[in-house]
Amino acid sequence: MSDESPPRGDKSSTKSRILAAAITLFADQGVAATGVRAIAAAADVHPSLIIHYFGSKDGLRVACDKHVAAFVREHKQQVMRAGRFDPAELRDLGDGPPLLRYLARTLADGSPHTAALVDEMVNDAVGYLADGVASGLVRPTDHPYERAALLAIWSLGTLALHEHVQRLLGVDLTALGGAATVESTYGRVASELLGSGIFRT
Amino acid sequence: MSDESPPRGDKSSTKSRILAAAITLFADQGVAATGVRAIAAAADVHPSLIIHYFGSKDGLRVACDKHVAAFVREHKQQVMRAGRFDPAELRDLGDGPPLLRYLARTLADGSPHTAALVDEMVNDAVGYLADGVASGLVRPTDHPYERAALLAIWSLGTLALHEHVQRLLGVDLTALGGAATVESTYGRVASELLGSGIFRT
DNA sequence: ACATTAATCGAACGTTCGTTTAGTGTCTGG
DNA sequence: CCAGACACTAAACGAACGTTCGATTAATGT
Numbered sequence: 001m002s003d004e005s006p007p008r009g010d011k012s013s014t015k016s017r018i019l020a021a022a023i024t025l026f027a028d029q030g031v032a033a034t035g036v037r038a039i040a041a042a043a044d045v046h047p048s049l050i051i052h053y054f055g056s057k058d059g060l061r062v063a064c065d066k067h068v069a070a071f072v073r074e075h076k077q078q079v080m081r082a083g084r085f086d087p088a089e090l091r092d093l094g095d096g097p098p099l100l101r102y103l104a105r106t107l108a109d110g111s112p113h114t115a116a117l118v119d120e121m122v123n124d125a126v127g128y129l130a131d132g133v134a135s136g137l138v139r140p141t142d143h144p145y146e147r148a149a150l151l152a153i154w155s156l157g158t159l160a161l162h163e164h165v166q167r168l169l170g171v172d173l174t175a176l177g178g179a180a181t182v183e184s185t186y187g188r189v190a191s192e193l194l195g196s197g198i199f200r201t
Numbered sequence: 202m203s204d205e206s207p208p209r210g211d212k213s214s215t216k217s218r219i220l221a222a223a224i225t226l227f228a229d230q231g232v233a234a235t236g237v238r239a240i241a242a243a244a245d246v247h248p249s250l251i252i253h254y255f256g257s258k259d260g261l262r263v264a265c266d267k268h269v270a271a272f273v274r275e276h277k278q279q280v281m282r283a284g285r286f287d288p289a290e291l292r293d294l295g296d297g298p299p300l301l302r303y304l305a306r307t308l309a310d311g312s313p314h315t316a317a318l319v320d321e322m323v324n325d326a327v328g329y330l331a332d333g334v335a336s337g338l339v340r341p342t343d344h345p346y347e348r349a350a351l352l353a354i355w356s357l358g359t360l361a362l363h364e365h366v367q368r369l370l371g372v373d374l375t376a377l378g379g380a381a382t383v384e385s386t387y388g389r390v391a392s393e394l395l396g397s398g399i400f401r402t
Numbered sequence: 403a404c405a406t407t408a409a410t411c412g413a414a415c416g417t418t419c420g421t422t423t424a425g426t427g428t429c430t431g432g
Numbered sequence: 433c434c435a436g437a438c439a440c441t442a443a444a445c446g447a448a449c450g451t452t453c454g455a456t457t458a459a460t461g462t
Binding site for chain 2: 030110138147150152165167185192199
Binding site: 036037047056 | 448449450451452453
C-alpha cells in the first residue's frame with residue numbers, strides 16, 4: 001500500500017541494526033579489537049553485508065562517529081551549560097547502543113568527528129559562561145575561552161575515565177541520567193569544588 | 202673480568218629495547234592495533250624473540266604496564282599533591298619511550314595495573330589534601346576522599362584527553378615538564394578555577 | 403509477464419595475526 | 433674440553449582478519 005517499502009527482513013532497519021551492534025562492540029572492546037565478523041554476528045547479518053553498506057570497516061567507524069555526534073548535538077542544550085558541567089546529562093534514552101560509552105572510547109582514541117564535537121561543546125560553554133557572568137552568577141575571568149575549554153576537558157575527561165569514576169566514586173556516568181548523577185555524592189563534591197575551589201580564602 | 206656479561210649484541214638491553222619499542226607503538230596506535238611484528242621491527246629483533254622473553258603479546262603488555270607504573274611510583278612525590286594537581290609533572294626524562302602517552306592510553310583502556318596506580322594516587326592525594334587542611338591552606342570538606350578522587354580524575358582525565366588539550370589550549374601535557382605547564386595560560390586558568398571556583402560568592 | 407534493481411547470502415581470496423617448533427651460534431663453568 | 437645454558441633466528445602453523453565475487457531472492461517499474 002502507501003506505506004514505506006522495507007523490502008526484506010523486518011524493516012529497512014538492517015543498516016541501523018549493524019550500526020547499533022557496531023557502536024556497542026566498539027564501545028566495549030575498542031575499534032581495533034573488534035572484528036567485522038563479530039559485528040555481523042551481533043547484528044545477525046552476513047559479514048559482507050557490512051562492507052556492502054559501509055564500504056569498509058573504517059567507513060563503518062565513521063558512520064558510528066557521525067551517529068553519535070548527531071545524537072550529542074541533538075541533546076546539546078542539556079550539556080555543558082554553566083553550573084551544569086556534566087556530560088552524563090546525555091542519558092542512553094533507551095536508544096539501545098551505549099552511545100556515551102562509545103563517545104568516551106573515541107574521546108581518547110581521537111577521531112576527527114569527535115574533535116569537532118569537542119570544539120563545539122567548548123564554544124557553547126563559552127556562551128553559557130558569558131551568560132552566567134552577565135547575570136552575575138559566574139565570576140568573570142581574564143581568559144573566558146581557556147576557562148570554558150578546561151571545564152569542558154574536565155567534564156569529558158571524567159567521562160573518558162568513567163571506569164575509574166565508577167570504581168572510586170560508585171557513579172556510572174554512562175548509564176545514569178543527569179539528575180541522579182548530580183544528586184550523588186559525586187555531584188555534590190563537584191559542585192563544592194567548582195563552587196568555591198579548594199584553597200582557603 | 203669483573204664487569205657485567207652483556208652476552209650478545211650491544212647489551213642485555215635487548216629486552217629493554219623491545220619494551221621501549223612496545224611502549225612507543227602501544228602509546229601511538231593502541232595495543233590492539235599494534236602487531237608483534239611491528240614491535241619486533243622497531244626493536245630490530247625477530248618476532249619470536251618477543252614471545253621468548255614475554256611469553257605472549259599480552260605478557261608484553263603487562264610488562265609495559267608494570268614498567269610505566271614503576272616509573273610513575275618512583276616520581277610520585279612530584280604528583281597529585283595539594284595545589285599541584287598536574288600529572289604532567291612527570292616528564293619524559295629522556296627515558297626514550299613516551300611513558301606518559303602510554304599512561305594516557307591505558308588510563309582509558311583500563312588495565313588492572315593502571316587501576317591500582319590510580320587508586321594509589323587518590324590515596325596520596327587524600328594525604329596531601331589533609332596536610333593542606335591541617336596547615337590552613339586548603340578548605341576542609343565533608344567528603345575528603347571523594348574530593349581527592351575527583352581532583353585526581355580531573356587531572357588524569359586531562360592527561361587522557363591530552364590530544365584535545367593540545368588542540369584547544371596549545372599545551373602538550375605528555376611532553377612538557379611541570380614548570381612550563383604550570384606557567385602556561387592553562388596552568389593559570391586551572392589555578393584560578395581550583396582556587397576560587399566559578400561561582401560568584 | 404518481464405526486465406531491473408536492491409538486499410542478502412555463501413564461499414572463497416590473499417594477508418596478517420600470535421604463536422610454535424626446531425635450530426644456530428656464543429659464552430661459561432666444571 | 434665439553435656440556436649445557438643462553439640469545440637469537442628461520443620457517444612455518446592455524447586462525448582470524450578485511451574484503452571480493454558471484455548467486456539467490458524479493459520488491460519495483462512498465
